[in-house]
Amino acid sequence: MSGEDQRPKSESVSLTRTRTRRSTGEQVIKGLLAGAALLSVLTTIGIGITLITESSKFFGEVPFADFFFGTDWSPLTGGESTSFGVVPLVWSTLYLTFIALLVAVPLGLGVGIYLAEYASPRIRKTFKPIVEVLAGIPTIVFGYFALAFFTPLLKEQLGIELQVFNGLSAGIILGILVLPTIASVSEDALSAVPQSLREGAFGLGAAKWQVVVRVVFPAALSGVVAALVLGASRAIGETVVILVAGGNNPNLSFDLGIAHQNMAAFVANTARADISAGGVAYATIFAVGATLFVMTLLLNLVAIRFVRRYRQVYE
Amino acid sequence: MPVAESAITRKTVERATSGQRTKDLLFRLALLFCLFVTVLFLGVLLIDVAIDGVPLISWDFLTSFPSRLNAESSGVRPALIGTLYLMVLCAAFIVPVGIAAAIYLEEYADPNRWYNRIIEVNIQNLASVPSVVYGILGLAFIVRGPIDIWGLGTGDPILLAGALTLGLLVLPVVIIVAREAIRAVPSSIREGSLALGATKWQTIWKQVLPGSIAGITTGVILALSRAIGETAPLILVGAIAFRLSDPDIGSRFSALPIAIFDAAEEPKDEFQILAAGTIVVLLAVLLIMNSVAIYLRNRYETKW
Numbered sequence: 001m002s003g004e005d006q007r008p009k010s011e012s013v014s015l016t017r018t019r020t021r022r023s024t025g026e027q028v029i030k031g032l033l034a035g036a037a038l039l040s041v042l043t044t045i046g047i048g049i050t051l052i053t054e055s056s057k058f059f060g061e062v063p064f065a066d067f068f069f070g071t072d073w074s075p076l077t078g079g080e081s082t083s084f085g086v087v088p089l090v091w092s093t094l095y096l097t098f099i100a101l102l103v104a105v106p107l108g109l110g111v112g113i114y115l116a117e118y119a120s121p122r123i124r125k126t127f128k129p130i131v132e133v134l135a136g137i138p139t140i141v142f143g144y145f146a147l148a149f150f151t152p153l154l155k156e157q158l159g160i161e162l163q164v165f166n167g168l169s170a171g172i173i174l175g176i177l178v179l180p181t182i183a184s185v186s187e188d189a190l191s192a193v194p195q196s197l198r199e200g201a202f203g204l205g206a207a208k209w210q211v212v213v214r215v216v217f218p219a220a221l222s223g224v225v226a227a228l229v230l231g232a233s234r235a236i237g238e239t240v241v242i243l244v245a246g247g248n249n250p251n252l253s254f255d256l257g258i259a260h261q262n263m264a265a266f267v268a269n270t271a272r273a274d275i276s277a278g279g280v281a282y283a284t285i286f287a288v289g290a291t292l293f294v295m296t297l298l299l300n301l302v303a304i305r306f307v308r309r310y311r312q313v314y315e
Numbered sequence: 316m317p318v319a320e321s322a323i324t325r326k327t328v329e330r331a332t333s334g335q336r337t338k339d340l341l342f343r344l345a346l347l348f349c350l351f352v353t354v355l356f357l358g359v360l361l362i363d364v365a366i367d368g369v370p371l372i373s374w375d376f377l378t379s380f381p382s383r384l385n386a387e388s389s390g391v392r393p394a395l396i397g398t399l400y401l402m403v404l405c406a407a408f409i410v411p412v413g414i415a416a417a418i419y420l421e422e423y424a425d426p427n428r429w430y431n432r433i434i435e436v437n438i439q440n441l442a443s444v445p446s447v448v449y450g451i452l453g454l455a456f457i458v459r460g461p462i463d464i465w466g467l468g469t470g471d472p473i474l475l476a477g478a479l480t481l482g483l484l485v486l487p488v489v490i491i492v493a494r495e496a497i498r499a500v501p502s503s504i505r506e507g508s509l510a511l512g513a514t515k516w517q518t519i520w521k522q523v524l525p526g527s528i529a530g531i532t533t534g535v536i537l538a539l540s541r542a543i544g545e546t547a548p549l550i551l552v553g554a555i556a557f558r559l560s561d562p563d564i565g566s567r568f569s570a571l572p573i574a575i576f577d578a579a580e581e582p583k584d585e586f587q588i589l590a591a592g593t594i595v596v597l598l599a600v601l602l603i604m605n606s607v608a609i610y611l612r613n614r615y616e617t618k619w
Contacts, residue, residue, distance in 0.1 A: 022514060029516045030423055036415035037424070040438050040490070043483050047448060050455040110349025118346060127350060134357045136601065138544025140572045141364065141594050144579045148587050149363045164582075176356050183353070207335035209342040230443060237445025239547035240572075244579055264447040268550045271454065289451045293444065300440045 051293055054286030061280055067287065073250055075284045076270065084284070086291065092250035093236060093262040093292075096171045100235040103175025105228060108182025112227070115183070116190035117212050135180035143244030146173035151245065160257070165247030167260030174241050182231040185307075189223020190216055226306035233299040237292060239264035263292040364594050371592030380559050381574065386585035391593050393558040394574035397474065398543050398600065400562060401570060404478035405485070405542050410535055412482075413489030414524075417531075420490070421497040422519055442487035450551025453480030458552050472553025474568040480548050485538035492537060496530025497523060529615040536608035540601050546572040571597040 059067070062084045070085020111131060115124050151169040154160045162168060193216050201211040217224070239262075247259025248269060261269070267285050379390025416438075424431040457476045500523050508518040524531075554570050556577030562568040571593060578590035 026514055026516050030419070033415045033419035033423060036412045037419040037434050037490075039412060040416065040441055040486065041434055043441060043452070043486070044437050046456050047444070047452050050452055051448075054455060107349045107352055110346045111353050114346035114350050118343060127354070130354055130357060134353065136540060136544075136605070137357075137360070138546070138572060138597060138601075140544070140546045140575050140579075141360070141598070144575060144590050144594060145360050145363065147579060148367075148590070149359070176353075179353060207332070207339050209339045210335070212342070233443050237443075237447065239445070239447045239550075240576065243547075244576065264445055264547065267447050267451065268547050271450070271551045271553075285451065286455070289448055293448050296443065296445055296448075297440065300443045301436075303443075304436060304439050 047293065051286055051290040054283055055290045058280070058283035058287040061283070062287075071252055076273075076281050082280075086288065088250040088252040089261070089263055089266060089288065090291070091252050092167070092260040093264075095254075096167060096174060096242060096246065096260055096262050097232060097235040099167065099171030099256065100174035100178055101228070101232060103172050104179045104182050104231055104235070107175075108179045108227070108231065109186055109224070111179070111183040112186035112190060113212060113217075116187045117208075117216060131180050131183050134176075135184070139177060139238060139240045140244070142173050142177050143241045146170055146241055146245035162257045163247070163259060165245060165259045166257050167246060167251075168256035170242050170246035170260065171256065173245065174235055174238055177238060177241060178231040178234045181234055182227045185227035185230055186220070186224045189220040189227065192223065193219045222306045222309040226303045229299050229303040229306065233296045233303065236262070236299070237264055237296050238262070239268050243268050263288050267292070364591050364598070367588050368591030368593075368595035371588060372595055376592060377596070381557050381569075383557060386578075386581075386583070386589045389589055391571065391574055391596055393560070393562060394556070394569040394571045394593065395596060395600075397554070397558075397562045397568040397570040398572075398597075400474055400564070400568070401478050401481060402539055402543050404475060404564070405482045406535065406539055408479060408482035409486055409489050409538060413486055413535070413538070414493055414531060416486075416490045417493035417497055418519060418523075421494050422515070422523065438487045438490055442491060445547075446484055446545055447547040447551065449480055449484040450548035452483065453477070453548055453552040472567060473565050474562050475564050477549055477552050477554060477568060477570070480552050481542040481545060484545065484548060485542045488538040488541060489534050492534025493527070493531045496527035496534065499530065500526040526617050529612050529617065532611045532615070533608050536604050536611075540604050543570070544572060544597065544601065546576055549573055550576070571600070 067084050067086050069087065070083060071087045072083040072085045073088040074081060074083050076082075111127075115128060115131075119127065146169045147165075150173055151162060151164065151166065154169055155162050160168070197215055197219055198211055201215040206214070242260070242262045242265040246261055246265060248261055249259055250261045250266070251258055267289050270281060270285050273281075376390050377395060378392050379388060380392055381394070382389040420431070420434065424434070426432065426435070453476060457479055458472050504522050504526060505518050508522045509515070513521065549570055549572065554568055554573045556569055556573050558567065558569040560566075575590050575593045575597065578586045578593060581587075
């Protein structure tokens with residue numbers, strides 16, 4: 001009994017937390033780690049500040065309506081004929097994206113469905129890395145391929161009338177470029193559908209294709225939509241394929257045999273000319289970049305929302 | 316009677332299912348066709364590049380400076396050295412920052428707080444911002460802008476600026492993959508460590524990080540492969556194709572994608588071949604990096 005009384009008093013209060021050197025160190029570390037995570041937010045803020053300040057200089061000289069509704073795009077000619085109507089550039093961007101999706105959506109979904117629903121584990125183990133290799137090839141290689149191989153192929157072997165730089169070849173190869181994105185995101189979404197849904201449908205006597213098309217696919221729809229939106233976002237923002245194979249001016253036209261430049265390629269091509277900071281041409285980069293950023297931002301937010309939805313349903 | 320009845324049913328069922336079987340087969344063939352076209356494109360692309368490019372590969376090609384007049388004697392030396400520099404500097408930036416951010420988000424951040432949710436959505440969005448936009452950021456903020464890197468930011472488009480721009484571009488990739496690797500470490504490991512009296516940071520440093528190092532390494536190499544294949548941001552921050560001396564951190568620089576771009580733009584055949592040769596070098600660098608990644612993953616992967 002007396003032994004217990006002799007226990008130092010401090011021990012009885014040691015259960016409440018005191019700020020020791022050890023816990024201060026822990027707090028410092030936590031702060032450093034949070035700082036690293038915060039850098040990503042600063043990056044976004046940096047992009048925002050850059051685009052807003054520089055574009056506002058641009059819109060100080062060029063009226064808002066002239067930019068967004070004008071149909072004559074020749075920003076770099078200088079003198080009287082300079083015109084800043086962005087409509088043709090936006091049109092060519094969306095048109096190229098449309099062609100790309102026309103190629104990438106059926107092929108990408110086909111690959112995604114096959115790998116998720118039909119392939120045996122061995123086949124999946126062989127072909128999934130192949131799709132990943134396609135995703136890992138630098139875009140400049142696709143650009144070279146479009147210009148040096150695919151355009152001549154379309155022209156000489158298939159007899160399609162094309163200029164050297166054209167929207168058809170650039171658009172199709174752009175589609176091949178975004179195909180792996182669509183394939184792998186949609187495969188993930190399909191694989192996340194619980195097995196019990198498939199078994200239920202088989203139990204009711206459905207054939208395999210019916211199970212896939214009428215049960216699994218609808219169940220994974222939000223993930224598939226996310227795949228398509230992400231693919232579209234990549235196609236809209238791609239630079240080099242279009243820069244190398246698509247030509248140096250946009251065209252407000254349905255003709256795919258002629259040049260179609262997209263917004264990203266315009267930015268890169270203009271920056272390359274080593275124009276002086278402060279001029280209107282320099283400011284055009286930021287106005288076009290801001291427009292592109294807003295377009296992809298909206299698509300990305302839609303995709304993030306859809307991805308979250310399919311994760312919530314089945315996890 | 317029961318026998319006859321069952322025969323009829325069977326016939327009916329077979330008639331009904333044979334239509335389904337045909338459709339099943341057609342659907343399957345359509346899917347296989349998609350896979351075939353995808354593999355075909357990859358195969359043709361690689362073979363086309365290899366036929367044109369591989370014969371060019373020699374020690375001279377790797378160690379000569381580029382030439383605008385004579386494609387045959389042109390080499391990739393400054394571009395290759397530039398790319399290797401970019402890779403190392405980029406790694407020095409993204410490894411600490413990316414892993415720290417991933418640890419914060421997985422181990423410390425309360426996902427129900429609004430600011431942590433903002434960080435999270437922000438990283439997801441940054442992962443799919445077009446690379447040319449990062450180029451604009453690099454041009455305005457790092458090359459010409461307020462960030463004066465160690466007194467070198469004279470407005471010149473230097474190598475360090477390129478490396479930082481590429482680092483910002485691939486940082487989301489590192490964070491996302493590292494988070495997955497950290498999440499895969501079971502919580503029983505953390506609880507065991509904490510129960511033995513380790514602090515949170517000791518637990519992370521001694522248990523969580525060693526347990527997730529394979530996944531994190533894979534993520535870093537994946538990110539670096541993406542970084543060194545990027546062309547658009549480097550065009551924006553002022554990389555040049557024809558550099559006639561070796562680059563260093565504070566000089567103007569070239570890189571393999573820029574050299575490919577420049578050669579591909581020349582209409583003459585020998586420059587197209589030069590582009591193919593440079594592509595072979597770039598793909599070889601990527602192949603080596605990815606082999607290292609696979610080796611490390613197999614060597615250090617932890618199964619729980």
